[in-house]
Amino acid sequence: MLAQVRHQQGLLMGRMDGLGFKFKEEAVLQTLTLEIIKSSEIEGEKLNEEQVRSSLARRLGMDIPGLIAADRNVEGIVEMMLDATQRYDEILTTNRLFGWHSALFPSGWSGIYKLTIGSWRNHEKGPMQVVSGGFGKELVHFEAPHADLLEAEMKEFLDWFNDEKNMDPVLKAAIAHLWFVTIHPFDDGNGRIGRAIADMQLARSDGSAQRFYSMSTEIRIQRKGYYDILEKTQKGNLDITKWLLWFLECLEKGIMNSDKILENVLSKSRFWKKSISIDINDRQKLMINKLLDGFDGKLNTSKWAKISKCSHDTGLRDINDLIQKGLMIKEDGGSKNTSYVLNLK
Numbered sequence: 248m249l250a251q252v253r254h255q256q257g258l259l260m261g262r263m264d265g266l267g268f269k270f271k272e273e274a275v276l277q278t279l280t281l282e283i284i285k286s287s288e289i290e291g292e293k294l295n296e297e298q299v300r301s302s303l304a305r306r307l308g309m310d311i312p313g314l315i316a317a318d319r320n321v322e323g324i325v326e327m328m329l330d331a332t333q334r335y336d337e338i339l340t341t342n343r344l345f346g347w348h349s350a351l352f353p354s355g356w357s358g359i360y361k362l363t364i365g366s367w368r369n370h371e372k373g374p375m376q377v378v379s380g381g382f383g384k385e386l387v388h389f390e391a392p393h394a395d396l397l398e399a400e401m402k403e404f405l406d407w408f409n410d411e412k413n414m415d416p417v418l419k420a421a422i423a424h425l426w427f428v429t430i431h432p433f434d435d436g437n438g439r440i441g442r443a444i445a446d447m448q449l450a451r452s453d454g455s456a457q458r459f460y461s462m463s464t465e466i467r468i469q470r471k472g473y474y475d476i477l478e479k480t481q482k483g484n485l486d487i488t489k490w491l492l493w494f495l496e497c498l499e500k501g502i503m504n505s506d507k508i509l510e511n512v513l514s515k516s517r518f519w520k521k522s523i524s525i526d527i528n529d530r531q532k533l534m535i536n537k538l539l540d541g542f543d544g545k546l547n548t549s550k551w552a553k554i555s556k557c558s559h560d561t562g563l564r565d566i567n568d569l570i571q572k573g574l575m576i577k578e579d580g581g582s583k584n585t586s587y588v589l590n591l592k
Contacts (some may be wrong), residue, residue, distance in 0.1 A: 248495045255502045256453060262509065263459050266516075271457060272280040272309060274512045277540075278458045278505070279303050283328050286442050286463040287468055294321055302471070303329070313554075323350035324439065331443040332458055335450035338409045341401065344432075347443065351436045362434040367401065370394040375431050377478075388478045391431035400430045408444070416452035420445045421494035422487070429481055431538060440467070447497075459508065465501040473497075515539045518591065525572050530555040531565050538589050545578070545586035 263271055265329040280300045287294050295590040298317035302325040305314060317325070327347040357362050363369055372448060375391040394398055404426055408419075424445040431437050442463055450456060466473050474495070527535070533555055538546065552562035566587055569575035578586045 248492060248499075249415060249417060251504070252495050252499045253415075255499055256417075257355070259459055259502055259505055260453060260455070263457070266512065270512050270516050274459055274508055274516065275457050276300065276303055276307065276309060276509050278442060278461050279332070279510065281508075282446065282458065282461040282463050283324055284459060285467040286439050287324065288467050289442075289463060289473070290438055294324070299325060300452070312529055312536070319353040320351075323353050325348045327440070327443055327485060328446070331447040332450050335447050335456060339405055339444070339447070341405065344401075344440065347440055348433050350437055357435040360435070362575050367397040367432045368394055368434045372434075375434075375470060376568045377431075388474075389429075389431075389481050391429070397430065397432050401432055404430060408448075416448060417495070418491060420448035420452065421491050423448050424494070425477070425480060425487060425490055428477065460498075460502045460505040462498055462501045463503065465497045469497060511539070511541075514591070520588065522572075522574055525574065526573075527569070527574075528565070530561075531569060534565070535569075535589065545584075546588070547584075551587075 263274060266274065277404055280296065280303060283299050283303075284294050284296055295318070298321045300315040301311075302317040302322055304311045306325060306329055327350045330347065336481075349365050352362055352364055355362055368375060370393065374393070376387050377389040377391075378385045378387050381448060390586055404423075407426075408423055422572070424441045427444055428437050428441040433440065445462060446458070449462065450458065474494045482489055515536075518535075534546075537554065548559055548562050548566060551557075551566060552559045555562065555565070557565070566575060571585075572575070574590055575587050576590045578588055
């Protein structure tokens with residue numbers, strides 16, 4: 248299974264190397280956007296995709312029209328992910344983890360709960376338990392090590408993670424994720440930080456800061472199975488073979504599904520090559536890119552005007568201009584429901 252996954256990794260990196268710099272950059276942006284959004288969704292948190300994409304693009308130095316401001320919590324998780332993946336070859340330290348935790352919770356709160364930020368959890372709030380079920384019917388799925396043990400446990404984990412002993416780096420990613428979430432060293436955010444650690448180690452396995460597949464996207468699809476296998480392994484006898492197999496199968500699916508990102512990037516490439524000699528304004532570039540990225544719902548004149556921040560009449564002129572130039576077509580519908588799509592033929 249490991250050999251199969253490593254083979255797929257190599258094939259993907261080879262395919263991406265065939266893209267020009269601009270399109271590899273776009274693939275990285277799409278992959279990291281997915282990874283951040285889906286990692287948060289696993290924990291039940293919904294992030295604004297445009298904010299995540301804008302924050303990433305700014306930090307990666309990409310010249311993309313229509314970037315928007317991002318909330319502090321979005322900026323924080325973007326900071327953490329970029330630190331993990333772009334500086335993958337640097338050692339992981341206690342202070343680095345504290346920085347990630349502080350970035351995840353810039354206000355020091357998780358909902359209505361005050362957190363211990365920038366240090367390991369303490370024992371004042373009782374044992375750290377993963378619990379489900381209503382009041383009086385709670386089911387404890389897992390209880391983490393006592394807070395008094397955390398300093399020693401995390402030192403052992405970090406010494407192992409930073410050691411360059413002969414272990415396949417993909418297996419190390421799987422073990423690191425399991426080990427970290429089992430220690431559960433923080434009040435909150437352990438899952439997201441654990442997945443960032445896995446992403447950091449996967450970047451080491453690729454030998455590249457460029458990310459072209461999203462592990463969290465596949466974990467989100469298999470969310471129940473993810474929590475089930477974690478619970479069974481944590482309650483087991485330290486034989487983690489089934490967890491490793493689950494991780495490898497999930498990773499392979501994530502790599503295979505990267506074809507969707509590649510196809511999207513190549514579709515963009517074909518479209519812009521076709522229209523390279525056509526004069527279009529910045530509003531039109533903005534809206535074309537949004538459509539190429541997968542516009543949510545139907546695009547009409549009102550949406551065009553709102554997103555591109557222009558008048559209704561200006562939006563209609565922009566659309567009609569693209570139709571005349573063969574880059575956009577009308578969809579079927581009545582006059583009040585006229586919507587528009589790109590002409591990808």
